[in-house]
Amino acid sequence: MQTKENAIEVRHLYKKFKVVYDKPQTLKEQIISFHRKKAEYRSVLEDICINIKKGETVALIGTNGSGKSTLLKLMTKILYPNAGELKTYGKLTSLLELGAGFHPDFSGRENIYFNASIFGLTRKEIDARIQDIIDFSELGDFIDNPVRTYSSGMYMRLAFSVAINVDAEILLIDEILGVGDQYFQDKCFRKLEELRDGDKTVVIVSHSLDTLRELCNRAIWIYKGKVQMDGEPNEVIDAYLQQVILDHKADSKNQVIEKKDKYVGHMVIDFPQNGAVLSHNEKLKLQGWELSDCLHARLEVMIDRQEITAIDRIERADLLIIYENQFGGYATNPTPGFHAEIDVADLVNGTHHISVKVYDENEQLLCMEERKFELI
Numbered sequence: 600m601q602t603k604e605n606a607i608e609v610r611h612l613y614k615k616f617k618v619v620y621d622k623p624q625t626l627k628e629q630i631i632s633f634h635r636k637k638a639e640y641r642s643v644l645e646d647i648c649i650n651i652k653k654g655e656t657v658a659l660i661g662t663n664g665s666g667k668s669t670l671l672k673l674m675t676k677i678l679y680p681n682a683g684e685l686k687t688y689g690k691l692t693s694l695l696e697l698g699a700g701f702h703p704d705f706s707g708r709e710n711i712y713f714n715a716s717i718f719g720l721t722r723k724e725i726d727a728r729i730q731d732i733i734d735f736s737e738l739g740d741f742i743d744n745p746v747r748t749y750s751s752g753m754y755m756r757l758a759f760s761v762a763i764n765v766d767a768e769i770l771l772i773d774e775i776l777g778v779g780d781q782y783f784q785d786k787c788f789r790k791l792e793e794l795r796d797g798d799k800t801v802v803i804v805s806h807s808l809d810t811l812r813e814l815c816n817r818a819i820w821i822y823k824g825k826v827q828m829d830g831e832p833n834e835v836i837d838a839y840l841q842q843v844i845l846d847h848k849a850d851s852k853n854q855v856i857e858k859k860d861k862y863v864g865h866m867v868i869d870f871p872q873n874g875a876v877l878s879h880n881e882k883l884k885l886q887g888w889e890l891s892d893c894l895h896a897r898l899e900v901m902i903d904r905q906e907i908t909a910i911d912r913i914e915r916a917d918l919l920i921i922y923e924n925q926f927g928g929y930a931t932n933p934t935p936g937f938h939a940e941i942d943v944a945d946l947v948n949g950t951h952h953i954s955v956k957v958y959d960e961n962e963q964l965l966c967m968e969e970r971k972f973e974l975i
């Protein structure tokens with residue numbers, strides 16, 4: 600049922616794409632492909648339900664391949680859903696693929712007429728505003744050159760200028776905020792702010808999250824084909840970023856489990872300091888930590904040639920936070936710290952060596968540190 604203020608209504612929308620395999624080259628591949636079941640489909644959007652009200656400026660966010668552009672294309676009717684309904688109310692224009700809709704051999708000026716007339720503007724109406732469009736695009740004399748000679752930035756400037764001048768009530772924009780030079784980006788941003796503050800409905804797909812925080816009054820996060828969150832942009836973007844970190848960790852971990860053969864590690868002995876002096880009736884306190892991207896790393900502590908096995912492992916939440924970027928999901932060891940109180944009563948007076956080494960699961964040395972101490 601149409602609600603009067605809705606500009607876009609998406610009801611139980613499903614979209615899937617056929618998975619295309621390379622053509623079989625060899626007889627073996629032909630036989631395998633012959634036996635393959637019917638065409639396979641990949642589901643991109645599942646049961647999407649969204650109402651976008653007139654006048655809203657909405658960000659669509661999500662990781663690469665999450666279906667944001669697909670949803671915009673469905674709104675534009677470049678694509679059609681496999682199930683569900685999508686309705687738009689009002690004149691709609693979209694900036695999707697750069698320069699789509701431009702004829703490469705026509706000049707910029709001819710393309711303005713061509714494009715604007717598609718949006719229902721009469722020749723007279725276009726005449727009245729063509730100078731505004733050209734001025735906004737800043738193409739100057741280039742406006743009379745064929746658009747095939749334009750750079751991608753010039754294409755974008757022309758496309759944006761046309762799109763904001765065809766009296767559309769709904770503007771769909773895909774990743775335009777990152778194209779073109781900074782000056783033009785700022786200009787687009789200010790224009791979009793104007794549109795937001797007017798009564799236009801704008802839907803923007805972008806990875807420029809800070810811009811979206813400033814520009815939009817609503818954000819919708821698409822995750823694994825579904826609407827994961829819909830609401831105030833800062834809240835939605837923060838939750839999205841949190842999930843990106845978690846997913847990155849899980850990916851990294853899988854990579855380690857699956858096929859990693861070269862590891863990196865880091866290890867620090869906090870104390871004793873080099874040259875520490877102690878007597879026979881004292882215990883030698885050893886403390887430090889090690890982190891690596893190897894799931895089954897082994898710590899080895901030696902005093903001279905004697906291995907010390909009574910080592911306590913301790914939690915170091917601070918390290919997992921500090922080294923998150925470096926080790927991401929690899930640093931799965933919840934107890935990267937180590938601690939021991941070592942009896943030195945049986946050692947002779949003089950200089951002794953402590954060495955701490957970390958080995959990966961292939962017994963390759965990942966990192967090591969050494970200390971000397973004096974026993975008196």
Ligand SMILES: Nc1ncnc2c1ncn2[C@@H]1O[C@H](COP(=O)(O)OP(=O)(O)OP(=O)(O)O)[C@@H](O)[C@H]1O
Pocket residue numbers: 616617643661662663664665666667668669670
């Ligand atoms: N015409 C198509 N045929 C087959 N698969 C497609 C088609 N269009 C998109 N896809 C697939 O659908 C998924 C979603 O693509 P889409 O471009 O909508 O993602 P996106 O969220 O916009 O990603 P990005 O942030 O990288 O632009 C991707 O896996 C993509 O490969």
